[in-house]
Amino acid sequence: MELTERKLKILQAIISDYVKTAEPVGSRTLSKKYDLGISPATIRNEMADLEEMGYLTHPHTSAGRVPSDSAYRLYVNALMEKKELSREEKNIIAERLKSNVNEFEKTIEHAATVLSEITNLTSFALTPTQDEDALKFINLLPVDEHTVVMMIVSESGKISNTALNIKVPYTEENLQLLAKTMTYNYKGKSISEVLTNNIIENFETDIAAMSGLAKDVMPNFMKTLEDMLNVNLYMEGLTNIFDIPEYNDLQKAKSFIEMLSQKEDFTKKLIEREDGVIVTIGEENADDIMNDCALITASYHVDGKLVGKIGVIGPTRMKYSEVTSIVEYLTDNLSNTFKLESGGNEEDE
Amino acid sequence: MELTERKLKILQAIISDYVKTAEPVGSRTLSKKYDLGISPATIRNEMADLEEMGYLTHPHTSAGRVPSDSAYRLYVNALMEKKELSREEKNIIAERLKSNVNEFEKTIEHAATVLSEITNLTSFALTPTQDEDALKFINLLPVDEHTVVMMIVSESGKISNTALNIKVPYTEENLQLLAKTMTYNYKGKSISEVLTNNIIENFETDIAAMSGLAKDVMPNFMKTLEDMLNVNLYMEGLTNIFDIPEYNDLQKAKSFIEMLSQKEDFTKKLIEREDGVIVTIGEENADDIMNDCALITASYHVDGKLVGKIGVIGPTRMKYSEVTSIVEYLTDNLSNTFKLESGGNEEDE
DNA sequence: GTTAGCACTCACCAATTTGGAGTGCTAATC
């Protein structure tokens, strides 16, 4: 069956109405509210066709129609127009991102807050993954007899440190030597490379001469590198879902919040998503527990290299046009912020 | 009116039954289930007395009785017996806390997880406040032309660092000198002392000679100190409340989760609480939004000085005996862990 | 191809009924 111009028009009207009201849309309502120039009966016929084609569903015989996942997909792919943000919205975003310009993590967190406030959905933001970040140098600093601080600096400017408990006696020269050797060995290599290729094990044997000190240091070096790969997930507006009719059911609200409370799982899902603005609707989401949700994510860049993600999650009934525009604008802004702010203060995490 | 032995017995039975079932307790049920040796009619008379005394309430004329806040308070103060944890429970706790023994924050987080799993309530854990922690030394390390890392080490072993963006040219000697001067000035002073007494402002004028460098460094020094005072709040089992009959109402569940989502507010409330095992029930909680909740907190110590908190929040109908025992056992364990582990690896945050 | 008309369906709401658990009081009993 052909998707005629008229069918598309009707479908768009149904989507638009349903997104607003969250109530199944009937033929009469449709013909009254929207100036389609045809009678309810005709609309009913077209609706029956659209249902057969899989774009509409029927909660029960005598109810109006509800858009299916495919309808939203069609809308997002073809019907939707990009919404230009209002000056006011742009102002809000710019204002909020500026206020903490030199605190990296805070800025990301704020972005999530802004996003949830504007969209009235649950938003989240992921700090960049550091896989590709290369090591710049390693330093070992004496603190006291049994404590040494290891400082790792990466090309992107991220600094990480750990206090190490050193059991063997050490001299400052030994420390310096070890630090220099480590720097020499790992400089320019990416964190994930060092971690995955067992480079560390090979290293240990190389400097058997001061193996005592190295034995105390290397495991912690590895652990610290692992920590550097960790990302932070910020989430905002979790309770917004209570105001969404779809979740006016304790069981549904529970499973939604439960899903998002599994921060590690959720983070993993986010990381796995492609870069750019990605919209997945209902059953398109691989995960069963997200089959009722739409997930919109976009990626921002830091120094053109590291990639973080930001986005929203909500019911499939959602203002796709508006939300994607906002998410996109926000990530553009973030990327911009982190480009200009070269050499700004970044805090270790 | 006198609180006779028999009244206490009845009250205890009511509390015990209500805590189990969450249903108002009637006189007939009570006389059947519990071997009180008196008839329902007598129990009714006693119940009427107890209600007059404020220990029971009546949802409506023909319903059973429900314990009031005062009843729980009486129970906690006088009736409750300390529950000895089962070997199994102790094992679970010990096992979980051990597994990450050398990662401070992880251990705290795990404690919260264990607590929520055992109690089936929402649990939380607060990392220690550092107000009383004294500064040990400050170090400034050159990274590149425009970047310097500031490292602050406190007496308790906490290490914090920040990358600073330095606009003026600097020499390594200058850095060393500034670091030494700062250390000399602030060593032994507590973080909050340094922050509140405007010591920093006075300092700046002292070394006008290298004011350019200091101007870049000092504001960040202050900011970093502030960050060191920040505590982390971990929360677990948030969705447990969905399984609690009291929150079988969307509105209530919402406001509960909303309250706990205000992490800063909640953290503040926790910090303000006294040390030791503290139980506040219903209206005893200053905050209106917690008038339906019972809050149980206990404090753990690190190196006998710094104090963190851990606890649970749930409906006033709660197994006080069991939960307080668990919370207490857990904090004892934590304090112990952090006592033995002197000089262990601690990560900067 | 479009539309009016009509019978039919189903969710939703409000009113009503019914049953059960519990109370409070009174009078009898220990």
Add this chain to the structure above:
DNA sequence: GATTAGCACTCCAAATTGGTGAGTGCTAAC
């Protein structure tokens, strides 16, 4: 005087009922 049995009364909760309205699908007319 304390305890108890008995009974009328209250109130909630759950089930039942009937009416309403929005909506559909089909058919026949335009």
